[in-house]
Each structure stands twice: as structure tokens, then as C-alpha cells.
Amino acid sequence: MIPHRFHEVLGKRSGQPETPNRLPDARLTAGIPRMSTPTLPNDRVYSTSHEWHKVEGDTLTLGLTRFAVDQLTDVTFVQMKSPGHKFSAGDSIGEVESVKTTSDIYCACPGEVVAVNSAVVEDPSLVNSDPYGAGWLVKIRPSDTSGLSSLMDAQTYGKQYS
């Protein structure tokens, strides 16, 4: 385990001084090619409730995994909490409805919603067609990122859910 290297990467990318937060082991894999499902990006971490969390600077972008989307089937409705909404880790920060069911969306960190993807609100099928890209749901300013440490890297998540 080489956590310092990850700190360097994050520091450079964000242009921000290193944060004192404990960083997740999973994040160690950022940018390092690994054997995993080709559709699972390595630049983010994954929760057991099937949200991906991607940190860039002081912003965390969150979306649903392909696995979750396949379970949900066609997404028909997206409603996220509005910018300014503050929440604790494990609170529902919105919901995604599909033909089949309604699912709450959770973030592993506490923080504040800073942006909602208006494109998916307009066209929820983006969540199905591009869950890791244009289908992102919400951007968050986390107040504490320690919750990310318990999340899975792409390989672990891919092994468990495929």
C-alpha cells in the first residue's frame, strides 16, 4: 500500500494542498490500469448501494453504476436535492425511478449539493445510456471524505457485482 502516491496525484490534479483526510485504499488504484470489467472506470470508488463517487479537487461527483442501472431497467425520472442542500452521510440525497421501481440515492460522505445534472432530469435515459459519463446525477462538496475509505475500487466492485 502506497497511500502517499495517491496524495500526490490528488494534490496535482486539484491544484489544492493535500488534505489531511484519511484517503481510501480504493483510491490507490486511481489511474492504474487493472483487470476489471472494461466498463468500470478506475478513477472512482463504488458503494454497496451502487453509487460511484469520483473526487476531483474539492468536488465529488456521484452517479449510479452500470450494475445498478441494469437492475433498475429504463430510468424514467430523476429528482435530486437542490444545490445548497446539506446532508449527513447515509441520508437520501435524491431518487431515481425506473419502469420497475424507485431507488434512493446515497452519498458515503456528508456535505452539500452544489450541482444537479439538469440533462438527466430532462432526459432520464442518459442514466441508462452513459451512467459513468453524461448520466452523472449530482455534484457535492463533501465536508468529510473519510466515508470514502470504506468504498470499493473498480476491481473489487466489479468482482462482486457483475
Added chain:
Amino acid sequence: MPLRTPLHSFHTARQAKMVDFAGWEMPMFYGTGEGTGVIAEHTQVRTSGGLFDVSHMGRVRISGRHARRLLERVCSRRISDMATGQCRYSLACNERGGVHDDVIVYRMDDAEFLVVVNASNREKMLRHFEAVRTAGDLTAKIDDETAKTAMVAIQGPKVMDLVGKFSREIPALKRYRFAVKNLLIVKLVVSRTGYTGEDGVEVILPAAMVDMAMKLLLKDAGMDGENALIRPAGLACRDTLRIEAGMPLYGHELGEEINALSCGVDFAIALDKDQDERGEPYVGMEALKKVRDEGGPKRRLAGLMLEGKRAARQGMKVYIDGKEAGEISSGCLSPTLGYPIAMAFVDRDLAVDGTAVEVDTGRGDRLAGKVRKMPFYSPTKGV
């Protein structure tokens, strides 16, 4: 281990997303990527044709001297006036007037019937048939033919034209009629029935013949081709299709604790069956008559159309004039209509076309809408 239907390899070869449904491994929808998914399959059925594997449904043959009387005592509709070659939708009730199941009865012959029951109720219905047979000291054979047969539903506006290429007889069938076709050494039961609101057929065939029949379909109907008229369709769109068509589903609109007279299928409930010359009372009839004589069930099934894009879900409460007046049994964002539709049990005096309703999502908001006559969509009437 969930059971597999004879079409299992057909599903996996088409990248079906398989799920456990009532103890069966069934396709939810097929394929991945552009142009696939539940809504695409729904639209395919509404505009052209879809093929559903419904082999998980129970197929029970009832034959023998008292076959008709046995069914008469189970079914809420008359069996005596059914002609050979006719199918009939009916309920099977419990003693309290609740619903064991909804079934389709096929009259094969004077003393031979095929009953199609829901997958989740197959074992319960087999026990029920046996109990009624024993109680009435009736002579009838009850054979569960589910495992040795397969059943597919082919539904959509272009289906009957296509079937016409294979057969002159089948497109001439009226709705709820069937034909037994001999193909080589096997028998096919082809009925003009379905559960999507579209025209089409349902076919019961021997399990061993499925591969051959599918090859024939693939070749002659070009099911896997670019512009296929008929494509495989999964269980997920079967649900949205039947909701649009206003058709009840066991576990939602029908159940042991739901009075049969509240389910919107009064056409399938005869309360005078014992008055006929050959009539028989059926299990639950007395309880249903009592409910009718007391003015009917307090709530009855109503259709709702809602504003916005959010679906109402089973269990959500319905409010009318600020007061709780019902509960959602099924709902979806209608793929054909583009707005949410739902079925709900609503206080009977308020279950009138046009009544304004609110549905509490249980998530802090309410969906506005109104009571609307079902079906929400019918191919002949259009949208």
C-alpha cells in the same frame, strides 16, 4: 434453484437479463445498449409485435366424468355454456369471496379442459382443485402439464398478419377462441388471447418442440433480423403493457384478502350460477352475494392518470378532498401515453371518472391526478 423454462437457451442467446420470478428464472428484458430496454420492448409490442415466454404459468388439464362440474365449482363464471374451442377468463375464489387466482379455462372437449393459472399460484390451485374434487366426491383427473409444455404469447398489431402466413384458420379465430393444430406429430394449442391489450395469440406446445418451433419462427418471421416484425419481449414490459390495458395482476389487484367484486372484473363474476338447470354454486359465491346485498365492497378498483413523470407505486395512499380515500395497487409511467397511470382501490362513491385525486408518495410530496376510465390504452380506440 429457480426452475427454467424450455426457452431458457433462447433467452440467454439473446442476452436476456434473467430474474427469479415466482420460482422461475425469467427474462426481464433482452440485450444491452442502444435500442434495447423495457420501453423499447413495450413500444415494439404496441407498434409491431413481441414474443413472450409465459411457460412459467401453470397449465393444468382437468378431464373425466366430472371435469366440468369440478370447474363449475371453482370458477366464478359459467362453464356449462362454453363451446369446445372456447377460452374463458374467470376467477377462482376462496370461501370469503377473496381471490385464489385468475385463470383462463380452455374447453378442449365435453369432459376435458385446460386451465392456465398464475405461476405463483400453481401449487395452491392444484391443492384447491383437489380439495374441491374431494369435497364433492367428483371423478376427475387433475394433471399438471406445466413442466412438459411451453407457452409463448405473441402480441402486437402485426402479429395476426404474420400468423396468416402459416395458417388460414388462426387469423379467422374470434377473440377468446382457440384451435388445436397438428404440426408433424405434435399438437399446438393456439388461442387468440393475451395480456397486453393487443391482438395476438398464445401458443401452448410440447416442451420438446420448442427449439424447432423457435427456429421456424426465427426463419420465417425473421425475429433476429434488422427490421423484425416480432422481437422477444420480457416480463418487465408485460407489466407496463397490462397496466395500460387496465388488466389486473394477482398480488396487486387480485388477492386472497381482496373481495372479488372490488377488482373491476364484474364481467367474470356470475352470482346466479346455481340458478341454471346445470348450474353449480362455486366456492365464494355465497360470500360474494352477501357483499352485493350489503351494497358492494367499500372500495373498488379505479384507474388514475397523474400529472408529471413520477410513477405511483403499490401501497401509496390516495387522497380525495384531503382525506385518505384509497390505495395504489399498480402504477407506472405509461410508455405509450407519456404520463403516469395507476390502478387504485378507491372509496366506491368517489371512484368516478374525473374525480380529482392526490397520491402521497410517502417521500414528502403528492402527485395530482384524476380518476380515469380504464383501459388507459386500447389499440382500437388509440390513445
